[in-house]
Amino acid sequence: MRKWLAGVMLVACLVSPAMAADQVPSDASLHQLLDALHTRAQVDGVLAKAAERIHSGVLAGLGNTTPDAAQWKMLQEGERRMVELLKRELTWEQVEPIYLDVYRKRFSQQEVNDMIAFYKSPSGQALLIKMPLATQDATQMEAEKMRSLQPELTKIGQETISQLKAYTASKSGAPAPDSMAAHD
Template sequence: MTRFIVCIFALLLSFQSLAAESAPTDESIKNLLDAMNAKQMLEKIRAQNASSVKASILGQLGGKQLNPQQEKVLNTTSEKISSIMAEVMTWENFQSIYTSLYKKNFTQEEVNALTVFYKTPAGKSAMNKMPAVTQQIILESQKLLVPVQDRIQQAAQEGAVEFRKAQ
């Protein structure tokens, strides 16, 4: 019986040490983010944001031709939206988000392996291409919604009416 208790105790200690070892450190996550050029990637995303906002608004208009006054309003609006987004899309905000999420979702071993990968030519290439790929995914996904935009708007309006009735 004593051997059984000792074995259980040893198992519990080993699980605790595994759990403690598996959480990545802030420093290792910082090294990973550096290897990923995450700060520079955020800057590229911020720079591309203005065109994405404008494209999104144009997508919602369904390819409608704009007159010069509408074009001016579109440009002003997209610039305002981009400026507002830039206020919160700071490196300080994203670094804390990355650190928190990487700690929750990756082990120290995985963070180490990712850091090694992103220091390789293939890893660097992948990170350099990600902002453009992400932007293209957003633009392509918006195209999928254009044909059903009227149906979505109608469903939203019907839902709003039903919501008011339910109050």
């Protein structure tokens, strides 16, 4: 009987990870994952950035116009109402079920378990902290590279336009435009 029970336990242990790979993750494990990912803080950060963008948008919408005191008060009230709407409709209590639903649909229990283990580790926490900064640095460096390439890209574009104009002129029998006209 003991051998049979040990055999059943062994099979259960071997099958259990395979079954976890197909199981829908539990709410408890999804909550652990969201905590490990600092998702609530990220949502709060998105709200703060949205408020900043609303303010910037209001200022950009003014252009060169300087509102008088009454107009400024109306703009501030509109901005306040927009921010309050976001804060009311995008609370963690309203957003968390969305995350739970999405993660439940996209990840198995085993994947969630593995992510929890990773993101709770020092390396996982470092990734959460450093990856946004690394992405920001890479984006900035790519933008600088594109700026350095811009003169050459412009030159190639101008040469291509000149070639197209010359070709079109030769097809129609008209004289080819001079090099000055090609740069207009």
